[in-house]
Amino acid sequence: MKPKEMKELEYNQSLERDILDALRNPRPIFWLAVLVCAGFFAIGMATWVYQMLKGMGVAGINNPVGWGVYITDFVFWVGIAHSGTLISAVLFLFRAKFRNVFNRSAEAMTVFAVMTAGLYPLIHLGRSWLFYWLFPYPNQRQLWVNFQSPLVWDVFAVSTYFTISAIFWYVGMVPDLAIVRRYASGIRKRIYSILSLGWTGSLRQWKHYSRLYMFLAAFATPLVISVHSVVSWDFAMSIVPGWHTTIFAPYFVAGAIFSGTAMVLTLVIPMMKIFRLEKYITVDHFDKIAKVLLFTSVIVTYSYIVEFALAFYGGHKFEEAHFLYRAIGDYRYLYWMMLFCNSLLPLTLFIRKLRRNILYLFILSLFVNVGMWLERFVIIVSSLAKDFDPYNWGVYVPKWPEVAITLGSFGMFFMFFLLFTKALPVLAITEIKEEAAE
Amino acid sequence: MSSLQLRPAMLTIVAIAIGVLIVLIETVLQDGSNGNLLLVLAFWSALIQGPVAVVAAAEISLGKWIKPMKKELLTFYPLILFIAILFIFLYFKIDIYKWTEIDHQWLSKNFFILRNSILLLLSFILAHFYVRASLKGKSERGTLAVLFILSFVLTQSLVAYDWIMSLDYPWISTMFGPIFFLESFYAGLAISAIIAAFKLLKNNSEDIRKVMRDSALFMFGIALAWAGLFYGQYLVIWYGNIPWETNYFSVRMSHSPFREMMYLVIFILFIFPFIGLVSRKSKFSRVWVLIVSFSILGGLLIERLFYILPVIPLNGLWLVIEFILMTVLMIIFYRSRKEILKYSE
Structure with a gap:
């Protein structure tokens, strides 16, 4: 064997060993983290049950702000969900090799985030057990869903998206599952054998696999963009000041990628440290993903400027009043905090040193997560709190059940992600091998 | 065609002569108020900035595909200055905008001309430094590419919001800006594909074929x-x-010919390139890529007509002459690229 081939083999073996090590022997700290997350999740679920028993009155949403924290959470998680596949699929289509260290986490994040997001329309319904009324099915009452409603588009869009992103995630994992199968024993071996679908790594399998993966990436990209556009149209289709603006679709898509990239950093950085994966996830990889974060931040900022400027340019009184209200009204602190987190702080990524500072990136990603949640809150709540009719103005303050359910959703998301790191390979082993070979 | 290769001094004289001719047509030879100059500026600014933006974007994203076509596309950057100067003469046509009759802080004659000219000038300066750094392979080329892209986005956004959308003031659409800078980028890719296709006539190099394929892929x-x-x-x-x-x-949708123009724009800018470039084979076909690329440029022109024509009339004959002059100018710049880029370096 030639020295180059020897070196490649050694690298591949150490990669497999390190990834499989991450799957074995969870330390007590891991179980503690799972317990904390499960605790939050349990509190959230219990609060939801309490809300169902007592009625929606326990939440802060009421007239005029009928959409509050629950819809904010929905849009936030749906944004996170959309970005995972988008980051993975778009970077794949652009042949960006740095995706290989992020795609598995990004896709897992997508699946868990869309599951979390899916809960919110049910929570927001009040009578959650009637959720199936959203589906068009033959029934004796001759009820039929309103297909003209963007909210119904949402049901179809998000469920289609969940299906595709789960398939994309799973298909991408099949060769790696076969590697795990090789090293596993007992019941685990049996499970991984089933999951790896008889993968042998033959030339024929690779040929079909590559085609399928390319097809899924090409299919997922426009799908994600259209699905998140539909989410933006939940707002833009109305004539409420601050919502009815044509730029909403690309603005929401860019915002989704922005928040999702930040969430990927929030998840991957601790994961890298805990599982000691610094050898594979290098500073160069972070440098590149930080550029994606910066790029999307600039697009989001552009949208902020455009919608603000055109409100005054057009001279429409309601639009002017609304944007002024955002900046100096009841939610002004949240608005300025949002601008600080989403527009100002990410500009520091123009400095190369900061793009390559892992701790800084982690802290920045937390700020961006907060900023993007605030962005959704500001958009949703400020428009409803003060629309056309002064008689119908009011200030919304979330109540404890909304806070508890929100924390519960974070608990659920992180709990699933933690379990994922112990059940499935956290890095795309075959793709990293391929990259190293090149 | 070799006679079209000019030295920078001669090139400047030709550009000035063409500019003077266009200004003469606009101010002396034509009667009445029309939107010819606005259309010339809106269309050609997209075609001139687009190719430079494509190279800058590829530079930022470390895309190597554009390398064999880099010099050809960067050669158009001095024309941004041409557009900046020509724009000043829109002052004499400012009555095409209804907002000149109202008191508006943003939409005032002098401020309108001033901000757009300065921005175009700034875009030219940034393009100049970027081209110089890029050709010499300097380390700051990435930063300059980012700055140029920012100026490009701002300029094309103002083309959308200021030049075109304000014709229908107080109508607004926040999507106008993104549509316009995306279209300029689209034009840049079409020009890249056209140049690659013509270069393949002389030199059937694999690198150029790949540029044509990748340009077609991006157009798709x-x-x-x-x-x-x-x-x-x-x-x-x-x-x-x-x-x-x-x-x-x-x-625009209830009256002919605007209704037909809209369907044509949708067909040319979406359906035709989407269906036409979906197969792998089509992206390697020189003739086919040329047809699609030229049709995209045509589509962009029709789209601008679709926005402008319902508001202000155009003088067809003079418009054709102005477009011929601008086409000649672009061809001369392309033919003289070695001289231009040597000078820029």
């Missing part, structure tokens, strides 16, 4: 993105159903 992607933005804009306005907002489209 942008066709989808364009359709998304155009549809996203239309859907929100149609669904909102606010009279002052829908009027913009109802005027």
Whole structure:
């Protein structure tokens, strides 16, 4: 064997060993983290049950702000969900090799985030057990869903998206599952054998696999963009000041990628440290993903400027009043905090040193997560709190059940992600091998 | 064609002569108020900035595909200055805008001309430094590429919001800006594909074939993105159903020839490149890529006509002459690229 081939083999073996090590022997700290997350999740679920028993009155949403924290959470998680596949699929289509260290986490994040997001329309319904009324099915009452409603588009869009992103995630994992199968024993071996679908790594399998993966990436990209556009149209289709603006679709898509990239950093950085994966996830990889974060931040900022400027340019009184209200009204602190987190702080990524500072990136990603949640809150709540009719103005303050359910959703998301790191390979082993070979 | 290769001094004289001719046509030879100059500026600014933006974007994303075509595309950057100077003469045609009759802080004659000229000038300066750094392979080329892209986005956004959208003041659509800078980028890719296709006539190099393929691939992607933005804009306005907002489209969709123009634009900028470039084979076909690329440029022209024509008339004969002059100018610049880039370095 030639020295180059020897070196490649050694690298591949150490990669497999390190990834499989991450799957074995969870330390007590891991179980503690799972317990904390499960605790939050349990509190959230219990609060939801309490809300169902007592009625929606326990939440802060009421007239005029009928959409509050629950819809904010929905849009936030749906944004996170959309970005995972988008980051993975778009970077794949652009042949960006740095995706290989992020795609598995990004896709897992997508699946868990869309599951979390899916809960919110049910929570927001009040009578959650009637959720199936959203589906068009033959029934004796001759009820039929309103297909003209963007909210119904949402049901179809998000469920289609969940299906595709789960398939994309799973298909991408099949060769790696076969590697795990090789090293596993007992019941685990049996499970991984089933999951790896008889993968042998033959030339024929690779040929079909590559085609399928390319097809899924090409299919997922426009799908994600259209699905998140539909989410933006939940707002833009109305004539409420601050919502009815044509730029909403690309603005929401860019915002989704922005928040999702930040969430990927929030998840991957601790994961890298805990599982000691610094050898594979290098500073160069972070440098590149930080550029994606910066790029999307600039697009989001552009949208902020455009919608603000055109409100005054057009001279429409309601639009002017609304944007002024955002900046100096009841939610002004949240608005300025949002601008600080989403527009100002990410500009520091123009400095190369900061793009390559892992701790800084982690802290920045937390700020961006907060900023993007605030962005959704500001958009949703400020428009409803003060629309056309002064008689119908009011200030919304979330109540404890909304806070508890929100924390519960974070608990659920992180709990699933933690379990994922112990059940499935956290890095795309075959793709990293391929990259190293090149 | 070799006679079209000019030295920088001669090139400057030719550019000035063409500029003077256009100004003469606009101010002396034509009667009445029309939107010829606005159309010339809006269309050619997209075609001139687009190719430079494509190279800058590829530079930022470390895309190597554009390398064999880099010099050819960067050669158009001095024309940004030409557009900046020509724009000043729009002052004499400013009465095409209805907002000149009202008191508006943003939309005032002097400020309108000043901000757009300065921005175009700034874009030219940034392009100049970027081209120099890029050709010499300097380390700061990435930063300069980012700065140029920012100026490009701002300029094309103002082309959209200031030059075109304000014709229908107080109608607004926040999507106008993104549509326009995406279209300029689309034009840049079409020009890249056209140049690659013509170069393949002389030199059947694999690198150039790949540039043509990649340009076609990006055009295919942008066709989808364009359709998304155009549809996203239309859907929100149609669904909102606010009279002052829908009027913009109802005027353009209820009367001939605007209605036909709109369908033609959708066909040329979306359906045709989408279907035409979907197969792998089509992206390698020189003739086919040329047809699609030229049709995209034509589509962009029709789209601008679709926006402008319902508001202000155009003088067809003089417009054709102005477009011929601008085409000649671009060809001369392309032919003289070695001299231009040597000078820039």
